[in-house]
Amino acid sequence: MRKNTLPAFPSSANIPPINPAPSTNIHQLYVVPTQKPTPNIHRLREGELILYKRDRSDVWQARFKLFDRKWHSISTKHHNLEFASRAACEIYDEARFRERMGVSFTRRKFDAIAKETLKELEDEIDAGIKAMTNKDYIRVINKYLIPFFGKRFIENIKAEHMREYEIWRNSLMKRTPLASTLATHSSAYNRIISLAVQRGYISAQVPLAHLSRRGAKGKSRPAFSRAELDYLLNFLKDYSLGGHSALAKEMRLLSRDYIELLISTGMRSGKESLNIHWKHIEWYVDHKTDKRYLRIWVSGKTGARYLIAKHYAEAALQRLANREKAFTGLTLDEVLRKKYNIPLFRLSDGTQPKSFHTTFQWLMKASGLLKDTATGQNRTLYSLRHTYATMALIEGNMDVHTLAKQMGTSVGMLERHYSKMTATLAAERLA
Numbered sequence: 001m002r003k004n005t006l007p008a009f010p011s012s013a014n015i016p017p018i019n020p021a022p023s024t025n026i027h028q029l030y031v032v033p034t035q036k037p038t039p040n041i042h043r044l045r046e047g048e049l050i051l052y053k054r055d056r057s058d059v060w061q062a063r064f065k066l067f068d069r070k071w072h073s074i075s076t077k078h079h080n081l082e083f084a085s086r087a088a089c090e091i092y093d094e095a096r097f098r099e100r101m102g103v104s105f106t107r108r109k110f111d112a113i114a115k116e117t118l119k120e121l122e123d124e125i126d127a128g129i130k131a132m133t134n135k136d137y138i139r140v141i142n143k144y145l146i147p148f149f150g151k152r153f154i155e156n157i158k159a160e161h162m163r164e165y166e167i168w169r170n171s172l173m174k175r176t177p178l179a180s181t182l183a184t185h186s187s188a189y190n191r192i193i194s195l196a197v198q199r200g201y202i203s204a205q206v207p208l209a210h211l212s213r214r215g216a217k218g219k220s221r222p223a224f225s226r227a228e229l230d231y232l233l234n235f236l237k238d239y240s241l242g243g244h245s246a247l248a249k250e251m252r253l254l255s256r257d258y259i260e261l262l263i264s265t266g267m268r269s270g271k272e273s274l275n276i277h278w279k280h281i282e283w284y285v286d287h288k289t290d291k292r293y294l295r296i297w298v299s300g301k302t303g304a305r306y307l308i309a310k311h312y313a314e315a316a317l318q319r320l321a322n323r324e325k326a327f328t329g330l331t332l333d334e335v336l337r338k339k340y341n342i343p344l345f346r347l348s349d350g351t352q353p354k355s356f357h358t359t360f361q362w363l364m365k366a367s368g369l370l371k372d373t374a375t376g377q378n379r380t381l382y383s384l385r386h387t388y389a390t391m392a393l394i395e396g397n398m399d400v401h402t403l404a405k406q407m408g409t410s411v412g413m414l415e416r417h418y419s420k421m422t423a424t425l426a427a428e429r430l431a
Helices: 026-030 081-100 110-126 131-149 159-173 178-200 227-239 246-264 311-322 332-338 357-367 382-394 400-407 413-427
Strands: 041-044 050-051 062-067 071-075 281-286 291-300 305-309
Touching: 041 081, 050 081, 062 081, 081 178, 110 131, 131 159, 227 246, 227 357, 227 382, 246 311, 246 357, 246 382, 246 400, 281 332, 291 311, 291 332, 305 400, 311 332, 382 400, 400 413
Parallel strands: none
Antiparallel strands: 041 050, 050 062, 062 071, 281 291, 291 305
């Protein structure tokens, strides 16, 4: 009879050891179970977030997709897998949040975007696009905007920062800026914001603070009356022959020609006029009347344009040509036909004056015309441009649209500055 026996219970020595429960960490919570992780690649958040290492680097990188379904990569800056996983999840969550808010997941500081804007402005200048205006923007960005806003993230600039900036800027300038100055600052700032939106650094829907354009109202610069202008041009004939030094003598001669060109054209003093070369001047013939006119190509803050000089500008050009050594033996007509690439206003040694401002101030004092009797303001070179516009409107020999094209400005600008003259212009009809 067979004996009923139970199987022997195995001894503890034969029982396979039970592995302890693995420690829990961040990356294991999100690993896709169906995919076996490789040593240098770990998938988190259902495969939407991937940790990986580059060749010859122990730092974990994070790669993920957003709504645009494109992969975006960023360093976790961690060597430890657990820390890298935690950092990657935080980066991913913030990127998703910023995407919902319409903000680029890669945060850009103001100075980085400003430098891209500067490059864009410089490219426009090289292409001949609004050179004077863009140079003003570059100066404002470098001197004011980057020093103050540079280290702030662009989406974090708030209204209180704008108020702080205005106080800081006014202190730096040591005056309350005019509205025209504030318009330049505001436009330069807006160029930076526009580039940020255009390149996707920030959404156009994100509310941003803007610079104020409200400033001190500019005073109208004093002009010369017809009698004062005639006196000035006559005074210049003898005054231009004097001077206490060789340089002063040359500057007086040049200033006479310079002033007569400004008065006869209405062009801007400074770069617009100083950048003129002989090749920019020509005779324009009206084939209907067979009359010829001096036509000058200038490039200013509002772009390049042709302007027509009054007939008496020919005398100033003739004096300039007579003093130019390169034109010895040539008539003015021959000089203009040859299109010389020589600056119109230069000294005998070939250098150009940086400005006629000081020479003009001495002339104003010597002639007794420095102060405008009505306003008490000092006259400047800009007064010559203001005089040109005033006389053209008062004498009625040019309509406002033609005048705007000649002076390189807008009809609206002329109307704002000269609206006070409306009654004077209509005096014949009103009297």
